[in-house]
Amino acid sequence: MIRVGNCSGFYGDRISAMREMLDGGDLDYLTGDYLAELTMLILGRDRMKDASLGYAKTFVRQMEECMSLALEQGVKIVANAGGLNPAGLAAKLSGIAENQGLKAKIAYVEGDDLRERAQELGLGSPLTANAYLGAFGIAECLRNGADIVVTGRVTDASVIVAPAIAEFGWSRTDFDQLAGAVAAGHVIECGTQATGGNYSFFREISDMSRPGFPIAEIFPDGSSVITKHDHTGGEVSIGTVTAQLLYEISGGRYAGPDVTTRMDTIKLSDDGPHRVRLSGVKGEAPPPDLKVSLNTLGGFRNQADFIVTGLDIDAKIKLAKQQLEAWLTKPPAELRWEVSGTARENAPTEEQASSILRCIVKDMDPKIVGRSFTSVAVELALASYPGFALTAPPADAQPYGLFTPGYVPQESVPHVAVLADGQRVDIAPAPETRPLEDAPESSLPAKPAVTETRQAPLGAIAGARSGDKGGDANVGVWVRTDEEFEWLAHTLTVDALKKLLPEADGMTVRRYPLPHLKAINFVIEGILGQGVASQARFDPQAKGLGEWLRSRHLDIPVALLDAEGNE
Incomplete structure (x- = not known):
């Protein structure tokens, strides 16, 4: 058995976690995941400013503090913090080791960066283009004695899978x-x-x-x-x-x-x-194909948030919309309105009596969504609805990115383990592949008999976890008893989900029961537009989508509610 710890789930996670994990108890390996779709865009912009960057700078800070402790304990470090520049990160870590008088064997994995070959591979002209590599390059570095291995884009789980491959000698077909x-x-x-x-x-x-x-x-x-x-x-x-x-x-x-x-x-x-x-x-x-994370600069965006308070909320919102759209000299390519918060009647505080009207604009020309837009938003101040206010002065136009997935044959992507001594080892693609298809439909439990029900939030008996998959979102819903799953499996259909989440109405929704986990997973296609960086909705990564679903009411058997202790 090997003990593999984790000290990072994203770029910006708890900076002290590496030391906490090293101080907290026995480990054989300590891993970290620093990359996400949005992170690759951030690192791409870093690299545009300074070609020597493109890696997770927080990881460097952690290693400055903890490299000596990890070496002393014999804990090997594996992280994808190399981002767009794993060679540069490895060199930076070598400099830290030298400055601290440490003997550290530092290796890295490269080959995932396909930006220079993007057009050749039919991927267009993106800012970043990174294939998701697997674990065998990392394992090769570890088998050859590396103390620290950093990578570019690998699948999130690969940093954990690789130590097991290295330790147990698993083959490509295990x-x-x-x-x-x-x-x-x-x-x-x-x-x-x-x-x-x-x-x-x-x-x-x-x-x-x-x-x-x-x-x-x-x-x-x-x-x-x-x-x-x-x-x-x-x-x-x-x-x-x-x-x-x-x-x-x-x-x-x-x-x-x-x-x-x-x-x-x-x-x-x-x-x-x-x-x-x-x-x-x-x-x-x-x-047979590898997924490729593609980020492009989509244009420029801006927004203005109007505070709308008190009586006649709907009429005030209508007036603000009419005025702003009429006053713009050149309409932006995209203009979208959102209303958040619901003003309460006879509210005890001013904030509770208010709603936020948000205007989001996008265009390829930063001038159109910059000064031209912000000037109009400010000029409304004395000429619009009573109580007009902005949450803050509108800012300058900001660039935004678009994420799209691409796919290329495994054999078209180099996968290279660069060992601590500088030797380069080519990692062959998977020797056996199988086209991806949906898993066979899982057998569901029998439909329970109709019993007395009561309106209650789904979350009274069910948990949920949601997140982004490019422009799609997934919502996994699970329960804790067989009786609850019997009800869930036959109640939470695609049609039921769309009624509970009206924003999904009109979208393609796929449903996947997972009986061993007493769970059902849904994928809502296109709800996030072109990914988190495009800011298509106020919750751009769908982190709260599952909790919104849990808050929605439906008829739940009284016996299940009573078993959970819900009144």
Whole structure:
């Protein structure tokens, strides 16, 4: 068994987490995930300003503090913090080691950056183009003695899968073992989301003051136990692990460059306090193509937030819209209105008596959504609805990005392990592939008999976790008993979801039951426009979408509500 900890779930996560994990108890490996679709755009803009950048600078700060401690303890570090410049990050880390008098073997993995070949590969002319590599390049570095391995774009779970490959000698076709490690990696790669963070039933956790980061104990057969260091906050339970397994997935098949993991085969069991065992995971050959993260500059955006207070809210909003649109000398390519907050009647405070009217504009010309727009918004101040106010003066136009996925054959992407001694080792693509298709429809429990029901929020019995998948969003809903799943499986249909979430009406929604997890996952296509950077809705990464769903009311059997202790 190896103990693999995590100390970062995104670029900007808790800066002290690396030291906390090294100080907190025994580890063999410490990993970090620093990359997301939006992060690649941020790093791309960094690289435009300074070609020597393009990596996660917070990781450098962590390593300046913790490199000596990790080497002293024999804990190997694996992180995708290299972003768009893993070679530059490796050189920076070598400089830290030299300055501190440390002997550290530092290796890196490259080949994912396809920007220079984007047109040749049919990917257009993006700002960034990075293929999602797998774990075998990292494993090659570790097998050759690396103390620290940094990468560019690899799949999030790969930094956790690679130590298991290196330790246990798994081959490219040990699909069940690889899939088991991917499942463990998927649980811990988002950090404290596995230990109570963003958890629907957070009120049931006794100590949420500072959740500890998660650990995966991975075994040679691919099974694992999710846990955390003793005496840290948060909780590891079947519920917290289920929630994270549902995060940013689609259906029963979860594709990666090394293996397609059958999410519909994962079985969870209690292994003691703050210990959850994952077993039974099945894997299949990966698809023949690699996914590519493509970011382009979409143009410029701006917004103005109007405070609308008191009586005649609808009429005031109508007037503001009519005036602003009529006063603009040149309409922007895109103009969108949103209203947030609902002004209460006879409210005890002014804020509760107010709504926010938001005007969002986009155009390729920064002048149109810059001064031309902001001037009109300000000029309305003495000529519009009573009580006119802005939350803040409108700002200058800001560039925004667009994310789109691309796909290229595995064999067209170089995958190179650059060992600590400078030797370059080419990593061959997967020797066996299988086109991706939906998993077979899972058999559902029998439909329960109709019983007395009561209107109540779905969250009275169900948890949810949601997130972004490019322009799509996923919402995973789970319950905790077989009786609840019998009801959920036959009640929460696609049509029911669209009624509960009217913003999804008219969109394609796909539904995937996962009976082993007592869960149903939905993918809502296009609800996020062209990805988080395009800011298509006020919750651009759909983080709150699941909690909105939980707050919606429907008829729930009284017996289930009473069993959960809900009045």
